[in-house]
Amino acid sequence: MENAVVAGLLLAISVVQSLAAPDPQTPPNILFMMADQMRADALSCAGNAAIRTPNLDKLAAEGVRFANAFSSTPSCTPARAAILTGLSPWYHGMLGYGVVATRYPYELPRALSSGGYFTCSIGKDHFGWNTTTNEGVPHGYHRTDLYDGLPKELDDYDQWFAEANPGVNPMATGLEYNDYRGRAYVLDEYYHPTAYVGRAAIEFLKTYDQTRPFFLKVSFHRPHSPYDPPKVYMDQYDPTHMPDPYTGGNWDSRYAVNYNTTPDPGIWCGNISLDTLRVSRQAYYGNVGFIDSWLITGTCLATTTTSVRPTPISGRPISR
Numbered sequence: 001m002e003n004a005v006v007a008g009l010l011l012a013i014s015v016v017q018s019l020a021a022p023d024p025q026t027p028p029n030i031l032f033m034m035a036d037q038m039r040a041d042a043l044s045c046a047g048n049a050a051i052r053t054p055n056l057d058k059l060a061a062e063g064v065r066f067a068n069a070f071s072s073t074p075s076c077t078p079a080r081a082a083i084l085t086g087l088s089p090w091y092h093g094m095l096g097y098g099v100v101a102t103r104y105p106y107e108l109p110r111a112l113s114s115g116g117y118f119t120c121s122i123g124k125d126h127f128g129w130n131t132t133t134n135e136g137v138p139h140g141y142h143r144t145d146l147y148d149g150l151p152k153e154l155d156d157y158d159q160w161f162a163e164a165n166p167g168v169n170p171m172a173t174g175l176e177y178n179d180y181r182g183r184a185y186v187l188d189e190y191y192h193p194t195a196y197v198g199r200a201a202i203e204f205l206k207t208y209d210q211t212r213p214f215f216l217k218v219s220f221h222r223p224h225s226p227y228d229p230p231k232v233y234m235d236q237y238d239p240t241h242m243p244d245p246y247t248g249g250n251w252d253s254r255y256a257v258n259y260n261t262t263p264d265p266g267i268w269c270g271n272i273s274l275d276t277l278r279v280s281r282q283a284y285y286g287n288v289g290f291i292d293s294w295l296i297t298g299t300c301l302a303t304t305t306t307s308v309r310p311t312p313i314s315g316r317p318i319s320r
């Protein structure tokens with residue numbers, strides 16, 4: 001069911017170096033950031049005037065934006081297996097959605113670990129959970145701190161949330177993991193998975209004190225549904241100003257099935273009203289904006305464990 005809709009992964013690789021002159025003998029630290037179901041056009045630097053991504057734009061301006069890069073498979077786990085192994089779907093064995101193997105002959109984090117790096121994965125892996133060890137299947141990572149956004153997996157985030165908020169449903173916003181609807185997050189922003197991942201990454205960067213270089217993967221689960229940004233990020237956008245969805249041609253009318261009598265928020269197609277779709281888009285853009293707020297170029301990730309507040313499209317600062 002996951003990712004029936006075409007998904008895009010936004011990938012950003014950044015080499016973090018100290019201000020001192022780089023020593024050619026010392027391998028650089030590597031910070032690898034990604035998001036899930038982030039459309040290539042959900043960036044203002046890609047020419048989208050309806051969205052605001054100031055920090056991602058800055059990263060693009062100071063680095064290189066590959067405007068013609070493609071994921072090997074436009075869906076979740078096969079694309080992740082490709083990043084893990086460096087292989088195309090025909091060679092890693094997943095031509096479509098399926099379960100990532102527990103180990104491949106060649107794996108990026110395992111290669112970096114054996115090459116002298118300390119390797120850490122924060123956020124979404126979707127590489128499996130070992131209920132015996134109660135941690136993500138490591139694939140060569142020394143450390144993992146996972147939020148996979150899977151209903152049946154009690155991952156690091158879920159366990160942390162349950163301890164911090166006994167009896168509270170982490171999905172209290174009322175949206176599902178493949179929901180098409182958008183709605184503001186009902187819990188404190190601090191508990192949002194995007195904030196969990198952003199904070200964990202900053203803590204890692206602030207406290208890293210080993211002499212060996214690190215490879216840090218920071219993988220945001222959003223803007224993948226649920227489209228549930230904190231209200232302040234939702235309010236950055238006016239749903240009536242959202243661009244209309246692309247429709248027409250000879251392919252989509254057959255999927256305009258009327259689901260009104262049997263509502264299923266996990267549907268991947270349907271005859272959904274324009275008003276609803278605009279709110280979904282507003283919330284999706286809000287999810288992107290929330291991720292953007294955790295990045296500050298120069299240091300790549302914010303140096304405080306609080307995200308940067310957005311300013312609305314009018315330029316007026318938002319007070320909470």
Ligand SMILES: *[C@@H]1O[C@H](CO)[C@@H](O)[C@H](O)[C@H]1NC(C)=O
Binds near residue numbers: 102130131
């Ligand atoms: C889970 O961990 C146990 C104990 O280390 C190990 O024997 C088992 O093979 C692991 N399972 C997976 C799927 O990695």
Ligand SMILES: *[C@@H]1O[C@H](CO)[C@@H](O)[C@H](O)[C@H]1NC(C)=O
Binds near residue numbers: 256257258271
């Ligand atoms: C889609 O919904 C609209 C408004 O509810 C309705 O007029 C139209 O017939 C529906 N189309 C399909 C294919 O069910």
